[in-house]
Amino acid sequence: MKKSFSLLFTFFLLLTCGPLQAQAPAKPDAAALLQDIKKLNVLGTALYVAAHPDDENTRFIAYLSNEKLYNTGYLSVTRGDGGQNLIGPEIREGLGIIRTQELLQARRIDGGQQFFTRANDFGYSKNPEETFATWDKEKVLHDVVWAIRKFKPDVIITRFSPKPSETHGHHTASAMLANEAFEAAADPKRFPEQLKYVQVWQAKRVLWNTGVWSFRSQKEFEDYGSQLLKVDVGGYNPLLGKSYPEIAALSRSMHKSQGFGATGTRGVTIEYLDHTKGERAKEELFEGINTTWSRVKGSDKVAALLQQAVSEFKPEQPAAVVPTLLAARKELAKLPDSYWKRLKAEELEQVVKHSLGLYLEAVATDYAVTPGERLNLQIETINRSAIPVQLVGMRPAFASKDSILNKTLAPNESHLIPFKLPIPASAQLSQPYWLRQEGTLGLFRVDDLQEIGAPENQPAAEVHFDLLISGEPFRYTVPVVYKRNDPVDGEQYRPLAITPPVFVNILEKVLMFASQEPKPVHVLVKAGKAGIKGNVALQLPKGWRAEPAQVAFDLEQNGAEQLVRFMVHPPKGQQEVALKAVATVAGKPYTRGLNLIQYSHIPTQTTFPEAVAKAVRLDLKRNGEQIAYLMGAGDDIPASLQQIGYNVTLLKDEDITDQNLKRFDAVILGVRAYNTVERMNFYQPRLLNYVQQGGTVIVQYNTGHSLKTSNVAPYPLKISSQRVTVEDADVRFLKPGHQALNSPNKITKKDFEGWVQERGLYFPSEWSSEFEAILSSNDPGEPARDGGLLIARHGKGHFVYTGYSWFRQLPAGVPGAYRIFTNLISLGNGHGAQGSSAESTAK
Secondary structure: OOOEOOHHHHHHHHHHOOOOOOOOOOOOOHHHHHHHHHHOOOOOEEEEEEOOOOOOOHHHHHHHHHOOOOEEEEEEOOOOOOOOOOOOOOOOHHHHHHHHHHHHHHHHHHOOEEEEOOEOOOOOOOOHHHHHHHHOHHHHHHHHHHHHHHHOOOEEEEOOOOOOOOOOHHHHHHHHHHHHHHHHOOOOOOOHHHHHOOOOOOOOEEEEEEOHHHOOOHHHHHHHHHHOEEEEOOOEEOOOOEEHHHHHHHHHOOOHHHOOOOOOOOOOOEEEEEEEEEOOOOOOOOOOOOOOHHHOOOOHHHHHHHHHHHHHOOOOOHHHHHHHHHHHHHHHHOOOOOHHHHHHHHHHHHHHHHHHOOEEEEEEOOOEEOOOOEEEEEEEEEEOOOOOEEEEEEEEOOOOOOEEEEEEOOEOOOEEEEEEEEOOOOOOOOOOHHHOOOOOOOEOOOOOOOOOOOOOOOOOOEEEEEEEEOOEEEEEEEEEEEEEEEOOOEEEEEEOEEOOOEEEEEOOOEEEEOOOOOEEEEEEEEEOOOOEEEEEEEEOOOOOEEEOOEEEEEEOOOOOEEEEEEEEEOOOOOEEEEEEEEEEEOOEEEOEOOEEEOOOOOOOEEEOOEOEEEEEEOOEEEEOOEEEEEOOOOOOHHHHHHHOOOEEEEOOHHHOOHHHHOOOOEEEEOOOHHHHOOOHHHHHHHHHHHHHOOOEEEEOOOOOOOOOOOOOOOOOEEEEEEEEOOOOOOEEEOOOOOHHHOOOOOOOHHHHOOOOOOOEEEEEEEEOOOEEEOEEEOOOOOOOEOOOEEEEEEOOEEEEEEOEOHHHHOOOOOHHHHHHHHHHHHHHOOOOOOOOOOEEEEO
């Protein structure tokens, strides 16, 4: 049965899809508790620095955090917004949100902490000069210095060399920033506004975490090896039951959007470190650095008591160590204020909580609430030990005073307390803090210094619990969460979100008008609370018209939806404009939509993008009607092709037969299909047979590694890492008379204007004579890259391999990209292998 792509269905699926596992609260077992108690006696900090999510060496982080017990962090300069997505259609900001959460899940496994700067991953960059020009180097350096001054690392480790080399410009830039920040963080004249909150800090050294991969040959690596510091990170941790490379594999496997699932290893694993700044270490990474309590004056009693706690710890009775921990806390409180006092007091209090089996939770009855409403909470407290604990009171978020309770928490006796939490009308929406304001190509705008570097927002609401533990006062803070039971997956958590009272989503993100015929625009109005009514309209620029002008809605229940259909009439001339949906409730306009990012390995992420769509009136001719699309890593091209009138069928396994493929005018393979579709080896002969019989196959970019079949084309070609990253790089016509540049649309240089992020990526570098190279382009100072669009006749049909980034240009509504891509589809003059055709012409 034919399965047509439906944007509307996809959107409703987004809002109603099945159970998702969010991040549940930590419940450490006895082995993890002993590990945490041991860490209380270690006062050392390491910061790993690189450019993107996935750049970090999870083996090293797992080793530093779990073997050496250092306070270990990873500073990713960007959130990975400019990469590709192997698990879904999200790109740009949506992908950055996914990769942020994947990093947080990775750190949860390997024990590190996560930090960022405001730098935006604007796409591949070939040198640090281009990177810094786009990022605004001084501002990103500010953020790296801020991270160092707050985290106070003794040692800084970079994943990349600060010396320019043949790698991503972001990579080199991250190392250059780390080395410059090493000195700037200790200089009170650099970024003095930070010193209101932090002090200057001088790390001991900076090292580059290198390996054989960074040398031209094994011999060069061996010759240079005597200068390198060597660390064996392959040890086994019996408390955790895993080697550090095994922990690292679990951590790295959280990078699912990049397809980085990893298998753990065991045995000796050497990491190599090259000195770049500071005092050189000859034997040990932390050489010359005091990582004991003796670095804090007057802390002898604290150190002795914490060592006593390690000796006394009983896995079957962890609470027995609490009196010793409380004694250590009292001694710690006597010390002068310092970074280590504050940090270790916080760690110690968490160890006490977990040793008691103390469970504190605030669960909301809904996962979302609007400003001005009251949220029903269920507070649960239980002390699972014989240590006396009294719940003195609690203060929920936004409350002006504490709720006095004075409840004794008897051993293993649960206390459930209902509570109504008022959400003030001024409460901030749960939009990721770095997306609240419009930034630049290279930098997110964040005005609050205290937010810079944080991986995510603070929880939308929290509850503070004030307790007496053996008579000693403690305060614990927990986030308000939503929790439900799924019949298959059991207990499911989801972060609480503060949302607008009404959402407006334009389902079509880009509207392509190939003629003056009107097109439907669907606006989904969704209630953020019960009893919402008003009207919704489209804001249109001059010359555009919508029918009807506005539509009333009346949504009685929270979550209720109304789908509104407008017919939008474009003007005569070719132009690009923005359309905005506006819902008016009680005289107040609302222009934000609802976007949910839901994957089982990360918590549900909620954002509120402006309800804006791009509308393009363009001159376009096309041949053919029926398009088959085989999804690869995920993209939005099917919806884009529907916008210009094609009937698009998403192929499933049972659809890919010789007889069925004959129905289509062209078969298009999604990005990285040959990397991600397991059965490509079986599909390939059928696709080539379809071409031989007169069909057109268009293959979009793949990477040269991890191919599911060695033959991605009917004739030899070699996929390389060549790319053109400058989106407005000159494009030259190598075959100006070729059909792809002339029919049904006459292609000119103007069609390459307005491209986004890049021209293309992973161009073939070699190909057989059967292919014709149609276009050539290159970044400044580089040789011509001719492999971005290759077309070969094969039998009666056409086989196209293209590395140009259609997956970015078509969803972005780039007019010229539509005209060129339509020509590729039309190579068979609109005739598929079976000979059916149709032509549509509009000017």
